[in-house]
Amino acid sequence: MQWETVIGLEVHVQLNTNTKIFSGSSIAFGAEPNTQASLVDLAMPGTLPVANEEAFRKAVMFGLAIDAEIGKESVFERKNYFYPDLPKGYQTTQLDKPIVIGGHVDIQVGEATKRVRIHHAHLEEDAGKSLHEDFHGMSGIDLNRAGTPLIEIVTEPDIRSADEAVAFARKLHALVSSLGICDGEMSQGSMRFDVNISVRPMGEDKLGTRTETKNLNSFRFMERCIEQEVERQIEVIEDGGSITQETRLYNGDTHTAKSMRSKEEANDYRYFPCPDLLPVHIDDDYIEQVRKLLPELPAARKARFEEQYGLSAYDAELLSDSAVSAQFFEAATAKSGDAKLSANWLMGEVSARLNAEEISLSEAPINAEQLGELILRIKDGTISSKIAKTVFDALWKGEGDVDLIIEAKGLKQVSDSGALEKIVDEVINNNAAQVENYRAADDDKKPKMLGFFVGQCMKASKGQANPQQLNKILKEKLA
Amino acid sequence: MNPSEIQKIAHLARVHISDDVAEETAKSITEVLGLVDQLQAADTDGVAPMAHPLDAVQRLRADVVTETNVREKMQSIAPATEEGLYLVPKVID
Numbered sequence: 363m364q365w366e367t368v369i370g371l372e373v374h375v376q377l378n379t380n381t382k383i384f385s386g387s388s389i390a391f392g393a394e395p396n397t398q399a400s401l402v403d404l405a406m407p408g409t410l411p412v413a414n415e416e417a418f419r420k421a422v423m424f425g426l427a428i429d430a431e432i433g434k435e436s437v438f439e440r441k442n443y444f445y446p447d448l449p450k451g452y453q454t455t456q457l458d459k460p461i462v463i464g465g466h467v468d469i470q471v472g473e474a475t476k477r478v479r480i481h482h483a484h485l486e487e488d489a490g491k492s493l494h495e496d497f498h499g500m501s502g503i504d505l506n507r508a509g510t511p512l513i514e515i516v517t518e519p520d521i522r523s524a525d526e527a528v529a530f531a532r533k534l535h536a537l538v539s540s541l542g543i544c545d546g547e548m549s550q551g552s553m554r555f556d557v558n559i560s561v562r563p564m565g566e567d568k569l570g571t572r573t574e575t576k577n578l579n580s581f582r583f584m585e586r587c588i589e590q591e592v593e594r595q596i597e598v599i600e601d602g603g604s605i606t607q608e609t610r611l612y613n614g615d616t617h618t619a620k621s622m623r624s625k626e627e628a629n630d631y632r633y634f635p636c637p638d639l640l641p642v643h644i645d646d647d648y649i650e651q652v653r654k655l656l657p658e659l660p661a662a663r664k665a666r667f668e669e670q671y672g673l674s675a676y677d678a679e680l681l682s683d684s685a686v687s688a689q690f691f692e693a694a695t696a697k698s699g700d701a702k703l704s705a706n707w708l709m710g711e712v713s714a715r716l717n718a719e720e721i722s723l724s725e726a727p728i729n730a731e732q733l734g735e736l737i738l739r740i741k742d743g744t745i746s747s748k749i750a751k752t753v754f755d756a757l758w759k760g761e762g763d764v765d766l767i768i769e770a771k772g773l774k775q776v777s778d779s780g781a782l783e784k785i786v787d788e789v790i791n792n793n794a795a796q797v798e799n800y801r802a803a804d805d806d807k808k809p810k811m812l813g814f815f816v817g818q819c820m821k822a823s824k825g826q827a828n829p830q831q832l833n834k835i836l837k838e839k840l841a
Numbered sequence: 842m843n844p845s846e847i848q849k850i851a852h853l854a855r856v857h858i859s860d861d862v863a864e865e866t867a868k869s870i871t872e873v874l875g876l877v878d879q880l881q882a883a884d885t886d887g888v889a890p891m892a893h894p895l896d897a898v899q900r901l902r903a904d905v906v907t908e909t910n911v912r913e914k915m916q917s918i919a920p921a922t923e924e925g926l927y928l929v930p931k932v933i934d
Binding site: 379380381385386387388394395396397398399400401402404412413414415416417418437442444445446492493494497498499500501502503504505630632635637639640641642643 | 853854855893895897898899900901902903904905906907908910911912915916921923924925926927928929930931932
């Protein structure tokens, strides 16, 4: 039977404010345990929360960026459960009146654009961290993270495969990074995904029973987790069983997921409006003010790249996705004066190197100006494209700037016609038989045969002969 | 409301209630719910639901760090700490 996968995501995005959502404690990453946990964060009796205006501003920026409605009246609720990393015994969150309602994120699926609808996004506080290493049979609790502002983004079940889920996650990551509302450091937990997965026979309208896998913090984990879970569900159903609605936990070390709790024992959170916090009202003036603060978003940037630089839709999509790659591309183009070559080098050599070394563009050992200069030297004929790869290697190893490397390694292209003619003459003298064949050959065979002589000349010049000039001289001399 | 429902709610709130008390509590809460039923009979068409009894809106705080490190003070009243962490009975979900 053909099966269809149905996926909905819940994404927790930590907002990069200075302070917590309800207290003036710093949220800087990496502080000593519990040094950023105030009386409010620790839920000491008598303390009261005061909401952070910046958290609201950033949530509204997100809402505007995905074309959503902004909740004019935003209400906080208490979600009650007991866990040691939640000192109050409830999480302050939003339920019926969230800050962001609706909206959509468009993803690229092959050649087509697909729209993933957002159900809503709400503001809430993060919990602390439990460390389960053995402290004499006890767990250690660090409450620095408790109260960090989050937006939880909930999609409609519009996603149909692991690939689409990853494309959506990457797009969202690029969006919140471009907006400057999240630092995007996934390894530090700045963005975490809960994945709701079900399967149904192809063509069926009714949704199958779903499972939820929580707290995936990398694209790769998400992809593997979805593939495994889809396979597991299909197997269970095809063996005549049925899927239990449950919460599963993915282990990134073993790449396996196991059931955490089933719906029967699921928590009953007993939500109710938080009496400590009044509703927050947001008016149109405020929304318009925030709209003015929005930076250029990936979708607009993509359109501009196509228009301004004449890039293909595919190239524009790749380069405009993140602010870092967009800046790199634009700076390299400004230096080199050639958008197409800059794009090719960035998506070719640079990207291959980054993948091989598993680092991000912001960690690359070369900068945009250096890449631009390298391209400039290809364009002005100082080096050939082939030699440029050698220069690129040296740049990557940190051997200095482009001109310095070309000079030090003697890589300058030979464009001097006297020098080139000398090489050509030598090659012609040493290959009398081939020359005769060439001259006797039909015109349509000649271009291919010329390749032999070009190769010989290149070899003789250690790859440094200017290919266009070389071709010209060879043709003349062989005529 | 029956005593077993009361015990379920008590468990969710991590409150211990003896069977006798559960019986009594079930009765009182049933009475309260009766009152709620009576309230629900009121015609509220056209009345906006109220999120808070005060007719006021939340003032927001500037995003400036105002809190200092109070770990030493707070941990001096904690039952168990180690390496700056609060220690609690082992919990794994």
